[in-house]
Amino acid sequence: MTDCIKLLPDHVANQIAAGEVVQRPSSVVKELLENAIDAKSTMIQLIVKDSGKTLIQLIDNGSGMSATDARLSFERHATSKIAAADDLFNLQTKGFRGEALASIAAVAQVELKTKRPSDEVGCLIKIEGSKVIDQGVTTCSTGTSIAVKNLFFNIPARRNFLKSAGVEFRHIIDEFHRVALAHEEIKFILTHNNTELFHLLEGNLKQRIVGIFGHKINDKLVPINEDTDLVGVSGFVGKPAHAKRSKIEQFLFVNHRFVKNSYLNHAIENAFSGLLQPQFRPSYFLFLEVDPSTIDINIHPTKTEIKFEDDHSIYAILRAAVKHGLGQYQIAPVLDFEGNVDLGPSYGEMKQMAAAPEVSVDQHFNPFDAPDKSMQLKSKQDASAQWESLYVGLQSSDNDQLEIEENGAQRQISAFDETLSIQGKCFQLHRKYIVKPLNKGLLLVHQNRAHQRVLYERILHKLSDSKGNSQQLLFPLDLDMNAQEINLMKSLRESLEHIGFQFDDSDNFKLLGIPTLVPESEVGNVLDQLISAARDETPNQHFSQSDLLATSMSKALAIPSGKVLTEEEQIGLLDQLFACQAPNISPDQKSTFSTWSLEDIDRSF
Numbered sequence: 173m174t175d176c177i178k179l180l181p182d183h184v185a186n187q188i189a190a191g192e193v194v195q196r197p198s199s200v201v202k203e204l205l206e207n208a209i210d211a212k213s214t215m216i217q218l219i220v221k222d223s224g225k226t227l228i229q230l231i232d233n234g235s236g237m238s239a240t241d242a243r244l245s246f247e248r249h250a251t252s253k254i255a256a257a258d259d260l261f262n263l264q265t266k267g268f269r270g271e272a273l274a275s276i277a278a279v280a281q282v283e284l285k286t287k288r289p290s291d292e293v294g295c296l297i298k299i300e301g302s303k304v305i306d307q308g309v310t311t312c313s314t315g316t317s318i319a320v321k322n323l324f325f326n327i328p329a330r331r332n333f334l335k336s337a338g339v340e341f342r343h344i345i346d347e348f349h350r351v352a353l354a355h356e357e358i359k360f361i362l363t364h365n366n367t368e369l370f371h372l373l374e375g376n377l378k379q380r381i382v383g384i385f386g387h388k389i390n391d392k393l394v395p396i397n398e399d400t401d402l403v404g405v406s407g408f409v410g411k412p413a414h415a416k417r418s419k420i421e422q423f424l425f426v427n428h429r430f431v432k433n434s435y436l437n438h439a440i441e442n443a444f445s446g447l448l449q450p451q452f453r454p455s456y457f458l459f460l461e462v463d464p465s466t467i468d469i470n471i472h473p474t475k476t477e478i479k480f481e482d483d484h485s486i487y488a489i490l491r492a493a494v495k496h497g498l499g500q501y502q503i504a505p506v507l508d509f510e511g512n513v514d515l516g517p518s519y520g521e522m523k524q525m526a527a528a529p530e531v532s533v534d535q536h537f538n539p540f541d542a543p544d545k546s547m548q549l550k551s552k553q554d555a556s557a558q559w560e561s562l563y564v565g566l567q568s569s570d571n572d573q574l575e576i577e578e579n580g581a582q583r584q585i586s587a588f589d590e591t592l593s594i595q596g597k598c599f600q601l602h603r604k605y606i607v608k609p610l611n612k613g614l615l616l617v618h619q620n621r622a623h624q625r626v627l628y629e630r631i632l633h634k635l636s637d638s639k640g641n642s643q644q645l646l647f648p649l650d651l652d653m654n655a656q657e658i659n660l661m662k663s664l665r666e667s668l669e670h671i672g673f674q675f676d677d678s679d680n681f682k683l684l685g686i687p688t689l690v691p692e693s694e695v696g697n698v699l700d701q702l703i704s705a706a707r708d709e710t711p712n713q714h715f716s717q718s719d720l721l722a723t724s725m726s727k728a729l730a731i732p733s734g735k736v737l738t739e740e741e742q743i744g745l746l747d748q749l750f751a752c753q754a755p756n757i758s759p760d761q762k763s764t765f766s767t768w769s770l771e772d773i774d775r776s777f
C-alpha cells in the first residue's frame with residue numbers, strides 16, 4: 173500500500189486556521205485594530221460597509237511596513253512581535269501569534285497599502301483566498317491601510333452562517349468600544365455605510381467614556397484608584413443609580429487588553445452588594461496593571477480570557493478598591509436606603525460598620541421610588557391608588573378589560589383543578605411571593621413575574637390592536653443616547669410609535685410624546701430596558717418586534733420583588749394574572765406560580 177499522509181497545502185491550512193481566528197466580521201475588526209495599535213498609530217479610522225460583510229477597512233498612521241515585511245505579514249506564524257517562546261511570558265503587544273493576516277487573507281479579498289515614514293513610495297499587495305494577485309508600488313501616506321472585502325467569499329457556508337446585519341454590527345461595535353476604551357491616547361473614527369458614528373478625539377479616560385456612551389454618563393462615574401505591589405487598579409465604576417439591566421457597560425482590562433473573567437467580575441459586583449437590586453448590573457471601566465510574567469493570556473484563540481498566578485489576591489484587592497472608591501464618594505451601603513445616598517456614612521464610618529455581621533439594606537428599595545420617599549408613608553387608601561397605577565394602563569378601557577376577565581373566568585377553571593380552587597385570605601412571603609390557601613392546597617405566586625405577564629398581554633394587545641394613545645410631553649425629553657443606542661431606536665421606531673411614543677426628526681432623537689400606559693417617571697427605565705433587550709437580542713429569541721417591546725416594557729414596569737403589597741393589591745394581582753391567556757409563564761418563559769396539593773404537603777411529613 174502506498175503512504176497516505178500528506179502535508180496540507182498552505183491555503184487549506186490557512187483556511188482551517190482562519191476558522192479559529194476569523195469567526196465573524198467583528199473578529200477581523202479586532203485583529204486589524206490591534207495591529208494598528210501595535211504599530212504605534214495615533215489615528216485609526218475604521219470604515220465598515222454592510223456590517224462588515226462587504227467591507228472592513230482600517231487606515232492607520234503607524235509604523236508601516238517594508239515591501240518584504242508586507243509580503244511576509246500574510247504568511248502563517250509571521251510576526252514581528254515575538255522571536256522566541258520566552259517572549260510569550262513578557263508580552264507588551266496585542267498580537268503575537270502571527271496568524272491574523274494569514275487567516276483573514278485566506279477567507280477574504282484583501283488589499284494592503286503600507287508605507288514607512290522613511291520610504292518614498294508605499295507598497296501594494298492584493299491577495300484573495302491566500303493567493304497573491306497583485307503586488308507593486310503605490311503612492312500612499314505613512315502608515316497602513318488594509319481593506320478586507322467580501323468576507324468568506326470562498327466559503328459560502330460560513331458566509332450564510334453570519335447573523336443579521338444588526339447582530340453582526342453590534343459585535344463590531346463591541347470590539348470597537350473595547351479597543352477605543354483601552355486607548356484614550358489614540359484618535360478613533362468609525363464610519364458605517366458612509367455615516368460617521370464615532371469621532372473620538374485623543375483625551376483622558378473619562379472623555380473617552382463620555383465620547384462613547386454619551387454625556388449623561390459624565391456625572392455618574394466614580395473614580396477608582398488603588399496601587400499595590402501585585403496589581404494597580406484604576407478607572408471608573410458607575411454610581412449604583414446608573415446600573416443597567418444588562419452587562420452592556422462592563423469593561424475589564426488587564427494591561428490594556430480587554431478580558432472576560434467571571435471571577436473578577438464577581439469581585440466587582442460583590443463590592444456593590446447591598447447597593448443594587450438583584451436584576452441590575454453595575455457599570456464599570458476598570459484597568460488592572462500586572463506584571464506580564466504573572467498572567468497567561470494565551471489560553472483562548474480570541475484572547476479575551478486570562479489566567480492569573482494569584483487570582484485570589486487580585487480578587488480581594490479589586491473588590492476592596494471598588495468598595496473604597498464607592499465609600500470615598502459616599503455611595504456605600506447605607507442603613508436607610510430610602511435616604512439621600514449623598515448623606516451616607518463616610519469611608520471611615522463604613523470601616524467601623526464593617527465589623528457588623530451584615531449591613532441590612534432596606535428591601536423596600538426600589539430605584540423607581542427614589543425620588544418619592546414619601547410613598548412608604550402614605551395611607552392605606554393611597555397605597556391602593558398607587559396599586560392602581562401599578563396596573564399601568566389596565567384601567568384605561570373598561571370594555572376590553574371586561575372582555576379579558578370574562579374569558580379569564582373560564583380559563584381560571586382550567587388553571588386549577590376543582591379541588592384546588594381559590595379560597596380564603598392571602599399574604600406576602602419575603603415581599604416576593606404571594607401565598608394563598610386553596611381549597612385543597614396552596615398557591616404560591618411570584619409577584620414580579622406575575623405582573624410582567626399581566627402587563628405583557630396588555631401591551632401586546634395594544635400593539636396588535638389599535639394605535640396606542642399618546643400623551644404629549646410638556647418639555648421634549650432629550651434622550652442623550654449614543655450612536656449605537658440611536659441606531660437601535662431607529663430600528664424599533666415604527667413599533668415604538670405604534671404604541672404611543674413620539675420622536676422628533678433630529679439626529680439625537682428627542683422624545684415628544686409617550687404612551688399613556690407608561691408613567692413619565694418610568695420612561696428612562698423603559699427605554700433602557702428596551703435598548704438592552706434589543707441589543708442582546710439573538711435571532712429567534714423573540715417572535716417579533718412587538719414581542720420584544722412588550723417583554724421589555726413589562727419587565728421595566730412590573731412591580732419588583734421587595735415591594736410590600738396590601739392584601740387588596742395581592743388579590744388584585746392574582747385576579748389579573750388568572751385572567752391572562754397564559755398565566756403560568758412570564759414573558760421570558762419562567763414560571764409565575766406553583767401549586768401544592770394537600771397530598772403534596774402531606775407527603776412531606
Ligand code: ADP
Pocket residue numbers: 203207208211232234235236237245246250251252253266267268269270271272273274315316
Ligand atoms: P501578529 O499581530 O500576531 O504579529 P498579524 O498576522 O496580525 O500577526 O500581523 C503580522 C505582522 O504584520 C505583525 O507582526 C506586524 O509586523 C505586521 N503588521 C500587521 N498590521 C500592521 C500595521 N497596521 N502596521 C504595521 N505593521 C503591521
Ligand code: MG
Pocket residue numbers: 203206207266267268270272273
Ligand atoms: Mg495581529
